[in-house]
Amino acid sequence: MPEARAPSAAVAAKGPLWATFGPPAFWLVAFFLVPMAIIWAYSFGHTVGQTSIVITGSLANYGRAIAPIYLGILGKSFSIATLTTLLCAVVGFPVALVITFAPARAKIWLLMALMLPFWINLLIRTYALMAVLRTRGFINTSLAALWNAFGGHFTPLPMLHNGFAVVLGLVYVNLPFMVLPLYTALDRLDRSLIEASLDLGAGHFRTMMNIVVPLALPGILSGVLITLIPALGSYLTPDLMGGADNQMIANVIERQFKRANDWPFGAALSFMLMYMTLIAIAVQAWVGRRAEKRKARAA
Amino acid sequence: MSPQPIAPLEYHRRWPLRAWMGGVLVFLYAPLLVLVVFSFNASKRNILWTGFTLDWYRRLAGDADLLTAFGNSLTIAAVSTGVSLVLGTLAAVALWRFRVPMRGAFEGAMALPIVVPEICMGVAMLVFFAKVLPWPADMVWPLSLGAIIIAHISFSFPFVAVVVRARLASFNAEQEEAARDLGASEWRAFIDVLVPHLRPALISGALLAFTLSLDDFVITFFTAGPETTTFPVKVYSMVRFSVTPEVNAASTLLILITVVMTAIGMKLQGKDAAGLGGHG
Numbered sequence: 001m002p003e004a005r006a007p008s009a010a011v012a013a014k015g016p017l018w019a020t021f022g023p024p025a026f027w028l029v030a031f032f033l034v035p036m037a038i039i040w041a042y043s044f045g046h047t048v049g050q051t052s053i054v055i056t057g058s059l060a061n062y063g064r065a066i067a068p069i070y071l072g073i074l075g076k077s078f079s080i081a082t083l084t085t086l087l088c089a090v091v092g093f094p095v096a097l098v099i100t101f102a103p104a105r106a107k108i109w110l111l112m113a114l115m116l117p118f119w120i121n122l123l124i125r126t127y128a129l130m131a132v133l134r135t136r137g138f139i140n141t142s143l144a145a146l147w148n149a150f151g152g153h154f155t156p157l158p159m160l161h162n163g164f165a166v167v168l169g170l171v172y173v174n175l176p177f178m179v180l181p182l183y184t185a186l187d188r189l190d191r192s193l194i195e196a197s198l199d200l201g202a203g204h205f206r207t208m209m210n211i212v213v214p215l216a217l218p219g220i221l222s223g224v225l226i227t228l229i230p231a232l233g234s235y236l237t238p239d240l241m242g243g244a245d246n247q248m249i250a251n252v253i254e255r256q257f258k259r260a261n262d263w264p265f266g267a268a269l270s271f272m273l274m275y276m277t278l279i280a281i282a283v284q285a286w287v288g289r290r291a292e293k294r295k296a297r298a299a
Numbered sequence: 300m301s302p303q304p305i306a307p308l309e310y311h312r313r314w315p316l317r318a319w320m321g322g323v324l325v326f327l328y329a330p331l332l333v334l335v336v337f338s339f340n341a342s343k344r345n346i347l348w349t350g351f352t353l354d355w356y357r358r359l360a361g362d363a364d365l366l367t368a369f370g371n372s373l374t375i376a377a378v379s380t381g382v383s384l385v386l387g388t389l390a391a392v393a394l395w396r397f398r399v400p401m402r403g404a405f406e407g408a409m410a411l412p413i414v415v416p417e418i419c420m421g422v423a424m425l426v427f428f429a430k431v432l433p434w435p436a437d438m439v440w441p442l443s444l445g446a447i448i449i450a451h452i453s454f455s456f457p458f459v460a461v462v463v464r465a466r467l468a469s470f471n472a473e474q475e476e477a478a479r480d481l482g483a484s485e486w487r488a489f490i491d492v493l494v495p496h497l498r499p500a501l502i503s504g505a506l507l508a509f510t511l512s513l514d515d516f517v518i519t520f521f522t523a524g525p526e527t528t529t530f531p532v533k534v535y536s537m538v539r540f541s542v543t544p545e546v547n548a549a550s551t552l553l554i555l556i557t558v559v560m561t562a563i564g565m566k567l568q569g570k571d572a573a574g575l576g577g578h579g
Contacts, residue, residue, distance in 0.1 A: 016485055017397040024390035024456065025405065031453045032412055032420075035427035039419070042426065094319045102311040110320070112565075117327050119557050121514050123531045124550040127538050128330035131337075131547075138333060141347075175327065191308060198307050233416025235517050240538065250418040250517075257422050257521070267426075270419040277416055 043267035053264060061268035070252070074272060077248040080163070080238075081231035084170040088178035088227050089220065091171065096182035100189075111183070118176040126240055129172050133159040133241075161243040169237040174230060178223045185219020186212070215295075218288045225284040229277055249273050335554065338547035355548035365549060368533035375444050375529060376512040379451035383508040384501060386452065387459025392493070394460075395467045412454045413461070421521035424450045428522060436524050443527055450522045451512045458511065459504035466500035499568050506564040510557070 045055035147154035235250035256266025
C-alpha cells in the first residue's frame with residue numbers, strides 16, 4: 001500500500017526522525033526484544049544449582065520437549081484450539097450473516113452487543129461461566145429441581161474440570177474475535193452475486209457454500225487465525241475450567257517457571273509455542289495470498 | 300398490519316437465524332447477568348435467591364487488600380495508557396513520515412507483541428525482571444508498580460500504533476505543508492494539524508490500551524512480585540480458593556467501569572466521526 005508522504009520529508013533533518021522513531025524503537029528493543037532474546041538463549045542452556053543458568057548451546061531442552069509426553073500436550077493444545085476455532089466459526093457465521101444484512105440501526109446495536117464481552121475482563125467472564133456450570137451451579141440446580149419435580153433421582157452433570165468445559169470456555173471467550181472479521185468479510189461482498197445465485201435456482205444453503213464462503217475466504221481465514229492464536233496459548237481457561245488431563249501447553253510452561261523451577265526447559269517449551277504461532281501466521285498469509293491471486297485471475 | 304414478505308437477502312428476518320442470534324446473545328450474556336444479579340443476593344450459597352442485600356459491597360469496601368489491588372490496577376492502566384499513547388503515536392508517525400532505518404525489521408518487531416502468546420511474553424518478563432533489571436521490592440507506592448507498568452506498555456503501545464497508522468492513511472499531507480508554508484514549525488504543524496486529525500484514533504487507542512492493561516492477568520501474574528497484586532491477580536486467587544458473593548460484587552464493579560468507559564469512548568468517537576466525517 002503506497003502511503004502519503006510529504007515530498008520534503010525524505011530530505012528532512014535527522015532530528016525529527018530520531019525524536020519520533022527513537023523512543024518507540026528503544027522501548028521495543030529494551031523491554032520486549034531483549035527479554036524474548038534472553039528466553040531464547042535460556043532454551044539452549046541448563047540450570048546449575050538453585051538459580052544460576054548456563055547457556056551451553058545444547059539442544060537437550062528441545063529434545064525433552066519433543067518427548068512423547070510433552071509432544072502429546074502440544075498436540076492436545078493444538079486440537080483443543082482447532083476445535084474451539086471450528087466451533088467459533090460455525091456458531092459465528094450465522095451471527096455475522098444476520099449482522100451484515102440487518103438494517104443500519106440494528107447493525108450498530110448488534111455489533112456493540114457482541115463487542116462488549118470482549119471488553120470485559122477475561123477472568124470475570126471465565127468466573128461467570130464457571131458459576132453456571134459447577135456441580136451446584138445454575139444449570140445443575142435447575143435440572144435437579146426439574147428432575148425431582150417428576151420424582152426422579154438426579155445426579156449432577158459433570159460440566160466443569162473436563163475437556164468439555166475447556167472447549168466451552170474457550171468458545172465463550174473467543175467468539176467475539178471470530179465474529180468481527182467474519183462480519184467485515186461478509187459486509188464487503190458484492191450482494192448481486194448472492195442474488196444471482198438465488199435467481200439461478202440455488203438454495204440458500206448452496207449459495208452460502210458455493211458463493212459466500214469462497215468469496216469471504218480471506219476474511220474467514222483471518223478470523224480463524226485471530227481465534228486460533230489466543231486459544232492455542234490460553235492459560236486461564238484450562239487452568240480454571242480444566243481438570244488434571246486438560247492442561248494445555250501454557251499451563252506446562254507456567255509450571256516450569258514457577259513450581260518446577262526449570263527455566264531452560266520452560267523457555268524451550270515457550271519457544272515451541274512461539275514457533276507454532278508463527279507457523280500458523282505464515283500458513284494463513286500464504287493461503288490468503290493464493291486466494292487473492294485466484295480471485296485476480298478469475299476477474 | 301401484516302408484515303412484509305421476507306426478501307431473499309433479508310437474512311436477519313428469517314426465524315432460524317434470529318433464533319440463532321438470540322441463542323448466541325443468551326450464551327454470551329446470561330452468565331454475566333447471573334453474576335451481577337447474585338452479587339445482590341442475601342444467601343452465601345450463591346444459587347437460590349433469598350433476598351436483596353448490599354452486604355457484599357459493604358464487605359468489599361472493608362477489604363483493604365482488594366481495594367489496594369483495585370487502586371493498583373487503575374494506576375497501572377492509567378500510566379501505561381499515557382505512555383503507550385505517546386510511544387504508539389510516535390512509532391506510527393515515524394513509519395508514515397520518515398525513511399526509518401531497517402523499516403521492515405521494525406514493522407515486523409512491532410507486530411510481535413500483538414501476536415506472541417501471552418504466556419511467552421509473561422515468562423520473558425519474569426526472567427527479565429529477575430535477572431536483568433531486578434525491581435526493588437521496597438520502593439514507594441507508585442514506583443513499586445514499575446515492572447508491571449513497563450510490561451503493560453510493551454504489549455499495549457503496538458496496538459496504539461496500529462490504530463493510529465490506520466488513521467494516518469487518510470491524512471491529507473497538503474494540510475501539513477500548508478501549515479509549514481505559513482510559517483509553522485514542524486512541531487507546531489504536528490500539534491495543530493496532525494494531532495487534531497488523529498483524535499478519533501487517539502481515543503480508541505487509549506481505550507484499547509486501558510482495557511488491555513486492566514484485563515491482563517497472565518503477564519502481570521508473571522511480572523508481579525509477591526507483594527504487589529492487581530485486581531485480576533487478586534480475583535484469580537479468590538476464584539481459586541473460595542467462591543463468595545464478594546467476588547461477584549467486585550466483578551460487577553469492574554464490569555460497570557468497563558461498560559461506562561466503553562460508552563464514553565463511543566460517545567467521544569461518535570462526535571468525532573460526525574465532525575470529521577467529511578475529511579475521512
